[in-house]
Amino acid sequence: MRQTSATRPRLTVRHSALAATAVFLLAGCGTVVTTGAGGDPEASGSPAPCGTPTPTATATPTSTTPVAAQPTGLAQGGVRITAVGPTCFQYEVTNPNSEPYDITVVFSLRSAEGATLDNLSRTVTGLAPGATEKGSVDLNTAPTRPAEPAFPPRTGQTKPGIRPTKPEILKVRGVPTAEAPNAGGPCPPTGLRLYADEGDAAMGLRVVGLHLRNCGTATVTLDGYPQVQPLDLDHRPLDGVRILRGGAEIATGTGADAPPQKIALRPGEGARTTLVWRNTVDIAGEPQNAPYVRVRATPDAAPVMVTPELDLGTTGRLGAGAWTKEDVNEKPSPVPTL
Incomplete structure (x- = not known):
């Protein structure tokens, strides 16, 4: 059954207290698409290319040997980071349960050196059994933590900011929508x-x-x-x-x-x-x-x-x-x- 605007699961935003004043744009680098259990897109268009696709644990057409499973940082509990670029990353949330679920995923944003800059979360509400919700995060609007320079800045100078470049899945939590x-x-x-x-x-x-x-x-x-x-x-x-x-x-x-x-x-x-x-x-x-x-x-x-x-x-x-x-x-x- 094709989802309508009334039945399609809602994607909401929650973020940490450290980033309470930051705004995270869900569609900053592409269109959010909802797919049903059969995998067919339920909304027109698809997310714009975000960067390098992450590896998947599926077999290639010429081989029955699957690619090595993704590390926990890229795939966990039905959530997968599907592509990472210099300014955004894409992800998808799948409900493996037999009833509608509200699923929250917390992403950790890291610098190129691996330091944690901040965490942000996305929540999909009312996701139908077997359905998949796709989304993207614009890293240009994500919070930054000031870099510590080798020497203190001169008067009037500001510290440069560190842009997150390495998103990882920190945790995934889900509750039945009927009990949310x-x-x-x-x-x-x-x-x-x-x-x-x-x-x-x-x-x-x-x-x-x-x-x-x-x-x-x-x-x-x-x-x-x-x-x-x-x-x-x-x-x-x-x-x-x-x-x-x-x-x-x-x-x-x-x-x-x-x-x-x-x-x-x-x-x-x-x-x-x-x-x-x-x-x-x-x-x-x-x-x-x-x-x-x-x-x-x-x-x-x-x-x-x-x-x-x-x-x-x-x-x-x-x-x-x-x-x-x-x-x-x-x-x-x-x-x-x-």
Whole structure:
């Protein structure tokens, strides 16, 4: 079935705090094309040549021996950098799952010497099973980090900038579109928006807030704690993680220590809870890492999958605070960049 503007997956932009003022143009060096499961283009035109195509792991017409697989920096989790040039690079995102997915890829931009200049991310929303979304990034508009000259510049001189020339795939994260967090846009069918903020980390202590907004027409009753389920890279429940009620066993003063209470969340009102953990490693056991957490605001609520990147160390403890009222007039925390 041919995709229309209403059904075609959306490509959105998220970037790191260091590059908050930079604008990354998706079509700076070509046209974005969406392809269906059969590989036929769904939009007119194709990306303009960006530079040297990267090698692929497909067999040549005269040989059944495939080319060596691409390194992780060029291909990972259904994402592939397809061409790299001096001013832009092209990539494609494929959904290998059996349901629509929101897929976020974080690119690392490096200098010719290999130094990391910055990270930027692209998110494809509602990508159909087997479908591929193609895009490009204009490096002329990407952030630069000033070069350190051998001698300090004279008064009035500015340091030269280093343009990124070596893009790499840093990480790929995907959640089912039906469970994707929602911080804005149309109200979900459930009448509730749930999303995670950027969180904070210091001296091994991690704190991430979960925000709930009642954008529906009915009052929702919250009673105590949310249900949280840590998941591994394949979205499977992570065994060995102990879920704590509150964060006192991990650290105090994190905002996760309020006593549980019954809250009537009327339309337009908001609530929040806090996830707390430490990356503590001792001699015994294997580190417990869970990129995803499936959250239910109430036992019968629809699940929402957030990506707090839990690194629980070998202790494997995650504290979840009770729901508390939150002022929805406050500026909402941004959706985290992966």
